Amino acid sequence: MKKLVMIGNGMAGVRTIEEILKLSTEQFDITIFGEEPHPNYNRIKLSNILQGDTHFEDIIINPLEWYQENKIQLYTGEAIVTIDAEGKRVISDQGREVEYDELIIATGSNSFILPIPGADKIGVTGFRDIKDCEMMIKSAGQYQKAVVIGGGLLGLEAARGLLNLGMKVEVVHLMPHLMERQLDPIASSLLKTELESQGMNFLMEKQTVEILGDERVTGLRFKDGSEVEADLVVMAIGIKSNIQVAKNSGIYVNRGIVVNDYMETSVPHVYAVGECAEHREIVYGLVAPLYEQGKILASHICGNETKPYEGSVTGTQLKVAGVDLFSAGEIFEDGTTKSIMVYNEYEGLYKRVLTRNNTIVGIVLYGDTKDSTRLYRMLTKKEDISGVSIFHTECTGEAGSNDVASMPNDELVCGCNGVTKGAIVEAIQTQGLTTLDQVSHCTNAGRSCGRCKPMVSQILAHTLGDQFDAAAAQKTSICGCTTVSREELVAEIKEKGLASVKEVMNVLDWNNTEGCTKCRPAINYYLGMIHMDEYKDDRDSRLVNEKMHANIQKDGTYSVVPRMYGGVTTAADLKKIAEVAEKYNVPLVKLTGGQRIGLFGVKKEDLPVMWEELDMPSGYAYGKTLRTVKTCVGAQFCRYGTQDSMALGIELEKKFERLDTPHKVKMGVSACPRNCSEAGIKDIGFVGIDGGWEIYVAGNGGVDLRAGDLLCTVKTEEDVMEMTGAYLQYYRETANYLERTSKWVERMGLDHVKEVLADEETRKALNERMDQTLNKYIEPWNEAIQNEEIKDKYYTRHNISVGSESK
Ligand SMILES: Cc1cc2nc3c(=O)[nH]c(=O)nc-3n(C[C@H](O)[C@H](O)[C@H](O)COP(=O)(O)OP(=O)(O)OC[C@H]3O[C@@H](n4cnc5c(N)ncnc54)[C@H](O)[C@@H]3O)c2cc1C
Ligand code: SF4
Numbered sequence: 001m002k003k004l005v006m007i008g009n010g011m012a013g014v015r016t017i018e019e020i021l022k023l024s025t026e027q028f029d030i031t032i033f034g035e036e037p038h039p040n041y042n043r044i045k046l047s048n049i050l051q052g053d054t055h056f057e058d059i060i061i062n063p064l065e066w067y068q069e070n071k072i073q074l075y076t077g078e079a080i081v082t083i084d085a086e087g088k089r090v091i092s093d094q095g096r097e098v099e100y101d102e103l104i105i106a107t108g109s110n111s112f113i114l115p116i117p118g119a120d121k122i123g124v125t126g127f128r129d130i131k132d133c134e135m136m137i138k139s140a141g142q143y144q145k146a147v148v149i150g151g152g153l154l155g156l157e158a159a160r161g162l163l164n165l166g167m168k169v170e171v172v173h174l175m176p177h178l179m180e181r182q183l184d185p186i187a188s189s190l191l192k193t194e195l196e197s198q199g200m201n202f203l204m205e206k207q208t209v210e211i212l213g214d215e216r217v218t219g220l221r222f223k224d225g226s227e228v229e230a231d232l233v234v235m236a237i238g239i240k241s242n243i244q245v246a247k248n249s250g251i252y253v254n255r256g257i258v259v260n261d262y263m264e265t266s267v268p269h270v271y272a273v274g275e276c277a278e279h280r281e282i283v284y285g286l287v288a289p290l291y292e293q294g295k296i297l298a299s300h301i302c303g304n305e306t307k308p309y310e311g312s313v314t315g316t317q318l319k320v321a322g323v324d325l326f327s328a329g330e331i332f333e334d335g336t337t338k339s340i341m342v343y344n345e346y347e348g349l350y351k352r353v354l355t356r357n358n359t360i361v362g363i364v365l366y367g368d369t370k371d372s373t374r375l376y377r378m379l380t381k382k383e384d385i386s387g388v389s390i391f392h393t394e395c396t397g398e399a400g401s402n403d404v405a406s407m408p409n410d411e412l413v414c415g416c417n418g419v420t421k422g423a424i425v426e427a428i429q430t431q432g433l434t435t436l437d438q439v440s441h442c443t444n445a446g447r448s449c450g451r452c453k454p455m456v457s458q459i460l461a462h463t464l465g466d467q468f469d470a471a472a473a474q475k476t477s478i479c480g481c482t483t484v485s486r487e488e489l490v491a492e493i494k495e496k497g498l499a500s501v502k503e504v505m506n507v508l509d510w511n512n513t514e515g516c517t518k519c520r521p522a523i524n525y526y527l528g529m530i531h532m533d534e535y536k537d538d539r540d541s542r543l544v545n546e547k548m549h550a551n552i553q554k555d556g557t558y559s560v561v562p563r564m565y566g567g568v569t570t571a572a573d574l575k576k577i578a579e580v581a582e583k584y585n586v587p588l589v590k591l592t593g594g595q596r597i598g599l600f601g602v603k604k605e606d607l608p609v610m611w612e613e614l615d616m617p618s619g620y621a622y623g624k625t626l627r628t629v630k631t632c633v634g635a636q637f638c639r640y641g642t643q644d645s646m647a648l649g650i651e652l653e654k655k656f657e658r659l660d661t662p663h664k665v666k667m668g669v670s671a672c673p674r675n676c677s678e679a680g681i682k683d684i685g686f687v688g689i690d691g692g693w694e695i696y697v698a699g700n701g702g703v704d705l706r707a708g709d710l711l712c713t714v715k716t717e718e719d720v721m722e723m724t725g726a727y728l729q730y731y732r733e734t735a736n737y738l739e740r741t742s743k744w745v746e747r748m749g750l751d752h753v754k755e756v757l758a759d760e761e762t763r764k765a766l767n768e769r770m771d772q773t774l775n776k777y778i779e780p781w782n783e784a785i786q787n788e789e790i791k792d793k794y795y796t797r798h799n800i801s802v803g804s805e806s807k
Helices: 011-023 043-050 064-069 130-142 153-164 185-197 244-248 287-301 372-380 421-431 436-443 453-467 470-474 486-496 501-507 519-530 544-548 571-583 604-614 645-656 717-734 741-748 750-758 760-775 780-786 788-794
Strands: 002-007 028-034 073-076 080-084 089-092 097-099 102-105 109-111 145-149 168-173 201-204 208-213 217-222 227-229 232-235 239-241 257-259 270-272 277-279 315-317 325-329 338-344 349-356 359-366 412-414 558-560 588-591 597-602 626-631 665-670 684-689 692-697 709-714
Touching (some): 043 130, 185 201, 185 349, 185 359, 325 372, 359 372, 571 588, 571 604, 597 604, 626 645, 645 684, 750 760, 780 788
Parallel strands (some): 002 102, 102 270, 145 232, 257 277
Antiparallel strands (some): 315 325, 349 359, 558 597, 588 597
């Protein structure tokens, strides 16, 4: 097998690998380096995250299991710093050297940060990755005033997000019109009016010359001497291709890494794809052309004959609620162009098509974009428009001219992924698809920005005719392997008495007999939750950390975190941990965020013997289960303590350890409202007060920061245990697999959860089912030590490894 290395684990690069795997799984031994600590995610949806429409875990495109299943060695959080083109090897910032036969550079771009004084102050960020998003969300929790520099696509999406996060937002723009490269002045002013009505304030024709403040930003100064206050500054003025590694290695670069029509760089066996690549003097910043490049590169690198990449015309849309706009091609008239225009100022509708020699060369639509796909097709195919009615809806906003029945088969439906109506219809007909999710899974349509989903739905309805079931089509199925939703799956397991993952897939007609990394762990969880006594866990269906009972790290080693109930340990246990760490040359011993001792960098084959020598229970620092119960020192030692937090923490951890839950569960116990264990941001937090305990639920200290809500106040430790058991069991029975308690409570409604748990009989029944479940669990480390078969299957060298599983 030839060795294929890819630098960059982003959207264009990984799509190229997907295309390669479609053509051949045998040709390459693939290694990917990604500087970010995440698997490939949908960067486009960062705007939706900021706007509160979706969550980080929902935008992962390729989960770690995908890499594992495709035998891809992934190094996350590791950047390549040198390409040795002569020696055909790359070297990472951690000193790792990997040889290649073929190398793909897919390093994307960085936000362009204005080179002005103060640009490095705390509170100044670009808008490019999860880290930037996290920073903005955190700032919104602490500060009031945000300034976004840049009134283009990214700037306006960031501004809308910051408004949603409760900040006061000013948008600073250098030019007299917003999105001036995509919109003409009329469309631009309609857009500005709409965004002002949503609460955005604009400072037009302002050039920022300095960022003010000491360590943290306090404001901006403009060239005209005026100033504006700011606690957060987002620079969204453009992107800069990430070309440094290529440049340092002698690969020819200009604005991007210069490539030919087959994405080959100036150095043999080195290719570039995505936002880092410059093709015919153009660097593209939208996924549609990048995916086209990826497809051609995949064919070429696999040795297949392929058409050359000849460049793309891109269409732009803005992902801001209440704004419907589309723009493509040329915007401004010159002596050779003629405009066809309709404008309904009253309704805020505007359409303009720029023509040259009887063909469309530019489109601007505002307020009604139903004509967009048809016009875009006419533009890209250079169709002759003589005698053709250009606007079907004539700015009335009435029924769609993109009527799917009259759409030709080669009309593009999903611009991002280049999927035509014909491809969707064929997939529906040949593969018996009935839901939007399935179409997306099979064709990629709707997998990126998601704007085409309504049209995909219409095509589904049109193709299926009488057999179309609107409710079923919209329903979110567990994954693309099935049309079955979570509720239906649970009901079917109960009704039909389905007893294994395989049986579920067979009986419920999964269209992929092996299932996938999304549905297999979910089915395994639901089966275990329903058949409390008799279900035998299907270990191979679990996510990688749970399968291994250890947390896989980004370099393929594991961590060992022994259980320390309530964060309390003994000198004897500490000695044991120290001896094992020394004996097995553990490179890092570290206190974890959950008050435990973690041994990091352990080889897979050393795991069972280390567990045996530690002779302590598994710490579950990795699973969808109770992780840790963090405690403060409490009344035993602290002069403020009103309750015994350590004793309660230990009791809780001992009772609920090893419980399978839809997602990880963390607890904290503080003995007074000073709350040293940070119980307010735990899934369940307990705060001691005079004469009892307050129970807080649905807190989250991670990516989606959320303060817990008060569920109730109880008097005794027995009450705490009873309420916690009932709450956890209700969560287990009603949450979607991989839904954190914070999201679950928001979905169900806190009042509803309170109401259910207020009923004593219900609490009793829930606790009975909880106890039944707890009775059957076994200690997994001990099981692995005792069982040779398990040891051989999971803890010998021959298994492949991937970077760390998402937290
Ligand atoms: C907020 C936002 C909204 C967007 N909205 C849209 C939209 O609506 N429609 C649309 O079409 N496009 C949109 N885009 C653009 C789209 O996301 C990009 O075009 C696409 O992600 C580019 O893919 P890429 O693989 O070239 O780069 P990226 O996705 O950026 O991936 C490059 C990866 O390489 C890594 N890397 C860089 N250097 C190294 C190194 N030396 N070693 C290892 N790894 C390295 C980076 O960390 C990064 O993870 C949006 C972008 C943003 C930020
Ligand atoms: S939470 Fe209260 S009791 Fe616990 S350690 Fe802090 S101050 Fe002391």
